[in-house]
Amino acid sequence: MHSALALSLLLIAVSSNLAMAIKKEKRAPQTLSRGWGDDITWVQTYEEGLFQARKSNKPLMVIHHLEDCQYCQALKKVFSENEEIQEMAQNNFIMLNLMHETTDKNLSPDGQYVPRIMFVDPSLTVRADITGRYSNRLYTYEPQDIPLLIENMKKALRLIQTEL
Secondary structure, three states, X not given: OHHHHHHHHHHHHHHHHHHHHHHHHOOOOOOOOXXXXXXXXXXXXHHHHHHHHHHHOOOEEEEEOOOOOHHHHHHHHHHHHOHHHHHHHHHHOEEEEEXXXXXXXXXXXXXXXXXEEEEEOOOOOEOOOOOOOOOOOOOXXXXXXXXXXXXXXXXXXXXXXXXX
């Protein structure tokens, strides 16, 4: 009787330690946010983004980036930490971040560079008139450009009210 009890306790101890070791090795699942904002609902594809933009009458905001791009990482950090951007993105936009190019050439009118942020209105028009401050890369933003990005997000929302 004692040996059966001792064996049972040993098995319980070993299995619980094994379970804890397995839990420690698990990594957090990679979400569609890719670090741009975990509270934002992100669409998975450009096509899904266009569909949702039209259906919801909200602009689509497309962020082109790469994981190993230092400029993208710097922009991602300030983007994800800015409460105003996060709130607007969560409530007023269809959000998509891409680490590859789309087949829509309208999303790369001045080249395929990163980071690049573009807006598509619910009529599925790429808003070439909502740009950053650089003449050689019209749709790029740097961390210090966050106030301009916020203004451009507000502009995208205003254009829906006045043009559509």
